Amino acid sequence: MKKILLKILGIAAFIYGLLFAVFYFDLDGKFLYYIFEPAMIKHFDNMKREDNTTMPYEMKENVSRE
């Protein structure tokens, strides 16, 4: 039991240490800046989009308080 507890504590400490390294060396920022964002930009640049300017513009029914 003690052994398992120690093992869990050890794993938790390791994960905590790892997260601290990610935080301290700004690894989250570096991942997002160098890998994630460029991939997303590529994705959005290549995305097919509706041409909204083909929407007809007509006079609307009067929906105000009158």
Added chain:
Amino acid sequence: MKIKEMGGKLRARAGAMRDKLSEKPDVRKMARDFWYGKPHEERRLGDLYIGDTGLYKHREWRGVVDTMYYFNMIWLYNYIHMVTDVMKYGGGPVMGPVNLVKGLMRYRWMGQPYLTVMHWFDRGLEGMRGPILRGSAWHYRGMTSETIRQFMEMFASDKKLNGGKESEQWKHNIAHNETVSGSIFYGFHDVLEDIPLEMIPYFVTCHVNNHTVLNYIDAAQSIGLPSDPCPMCQAEYGLFVLDDYPDYAPTMITSNEACDGSVATSVLQDWFLNRPLYAMPQPMRYDDPLVQEHCQREIEGAWKFIEEQYGVKFDWDMYCKYAEEQNKLTAFEHEKWDVAANTPYYPINGVAQALYRIYYSQDGNRPIWHEIDAHVRKIMNNTVKNKIVTLPKTRHRAIAWSCAPLYYSNWCTWAYNCWGINCVINMDSLMFDQYLRTDTYEHALEDLAWYNEKAPMRAMAVGGHEHILSLWSYMERFNCDMVIMYDQLQCKGMQGIHGVFEDEFRKRDIHAIWVPHALPDKRTVSRKEIRKIISDYMITVMREEPLDPTLVDFEDDSSW
């Protein structure tokens, strides 16, 4: 010759290294710096940046207590709460993440900027220590949570993400301009959900990651719309040109707030959305007594529109309940101003103050704002009681006036770290300064009209010169000795009064630094140029030395 020169350089470098090695390390000082963090003048924060990316070689070491606070209570806490917020507001532990990924892949304004949110915290909180680090971080936490709530509600009911289905949630949502305040909808608050259309796709992105908005500005101009109107309005309708707006509501309520540039936005939105739309304009010269009744009728018109479109009734008791809740937020804001104005114990820095205030007063009453205010109240009570000076290197108390650069709202964090300029208050914090009475329907309507007339930029920028010139009384009230005068180059209203300010500054012998910018568009005046203007003034006019010389000149053009 070259080899000789190189040899000389190498010898000099080796000599310097020898000297350094022979110097005895001051172990006590190293231990002190490790435990408490380096003194302000020795921090060299500019050395932490990687090129012009804004990334850090490593995040700042603030001493053991503050670094661990930042790691546990800001970085980890916020990452964890982002996940729980996504589940809470997005329909549970399965549908929340599913809807998030759908939105992330569909909308550029979601997929590109928002995951970088912790760097937004970093930029705003650089150099902060102790209570001001904590108080400001709570403000950022509130804004992050409310942003997640809004986009998750949008995604859950978005027709574009749900196969064109008009879900029950879609049928109960009202879309409105970000400049229509949430308080308008208090009488329907428990039965309908009002979600501002541009606040998350446009406004907040500019602060978190200023790259995204440029796509929308360019898209607006690409269909032949002029490039000289306010870039805020351009970006707002650019979202529609690029088909990047979420379709989460059957109706839309628009406004001409902040200025008449927004009228064009409304017209274009009417075209692109092609659905029932109610335009709720507010008068530009709003304190003319003759326009009050007109403004009140406009609000009642919006209520009637909602009743007709959704088949629900305006509920007076519900209105009172939320208006009174909002009054509690206003009361605490006044307490904060009091501490900011009259003591050096204010635990919120300039950028957190500005963004939080503009966000919650525009957005309207939500539980998260009360939760955040409770945390901040505790911190503020403690700093006041124990007389903790929160920004001890303050040399100047500044007020920032006019419309601010969204891509560099954290300039005040830099200005304090570099020059000791403490931006105590800003124009956008002072708007919406209005309690909402609930004793009679007439009073309620009167105050609600006033509240909306005192909206950002309208209140003090384009609502008449007597409001713009209220700067002098606010300077006095907040004990400021310096003005940071924003100069939005595409704001026709503010450009028109530029000369009057020049004259007044001279006449009153006030130190004022003009900061040109183009609201969300960093390409017109870069952040580096803004810093240079402030630094030049501090060196040539004030004849002061920087507190941290590494921050005077550095690159950050490609940063978020």
